[in-house]
Amino acid sequence: MLQITCPWCGPREEIEFRNGGEGMALPAQATDAEWARVLYYRSNPAGPYAERWVHSHGCRQWFHVVRDTLTHDITHTSPLDVPPPVPTPVPPPVRPPASPPPDRPSMSASPRDPQANEP
Numbered sequence: 001m002l003q004i005t006c007p008w009c010g011p012r013e014e015i016e017f018r019n020g021g022e023g024m025a026l027p028a029q030a031t032d033a034e035w036a037r038v039l040y041y042r043s044n045p046a047g048p049y050a051e052r053w054v055h056s057h058g059c060r061q062w063f064h065v066v067r068d069t070l071t072h073d074i075t076h077t078s079p080l081d082v083p084p085p086v087p088t089p090v091p092p093p094v095r096p097p098a099s100p101p102p103d104r105p106s107m108s109a110s111p112r113d114p115q116a117n118e119p
């Protein structure tokens with residue numbers, strides 16, 4: 001279970017809070033397409049992630065949290081009027097090149113091979 005530090009109440013168990021999703025700056029003016037991107041698209045990074053949480057079973061205040069999505073380590077909490085640090089994205093893991101598939105047995109002896117039926 002996460003231990004979350006509410007900026008007003010101090011450290012509490014995760015069960016007292018609700019996650020409000022990705023924390024982002026809302027534009028003062030935007031087109032419909034820009035609003036759709038702000039409201040419905042999430043960055044979903046593997047690593048540090050800026051979120052908003054509410055202390056729903058406490059002071060009922062919303063605040064910023066920077067949480068690592070891989071380890072769940074919380075590195076920052078602050079009231080909404082204090083901007084959170086911009087999370088540094090973690091580069092994706094480097095995968096080794098794909099190896100060729102293993103050799104398969106020859107299919108020339110198959111009964112469907114036309115040359116296999118010739119005398």
Ligand SMILES: [Zn+2]
Nearest residue numbers: 006009055059
């Ligand atoms: Zn609180």
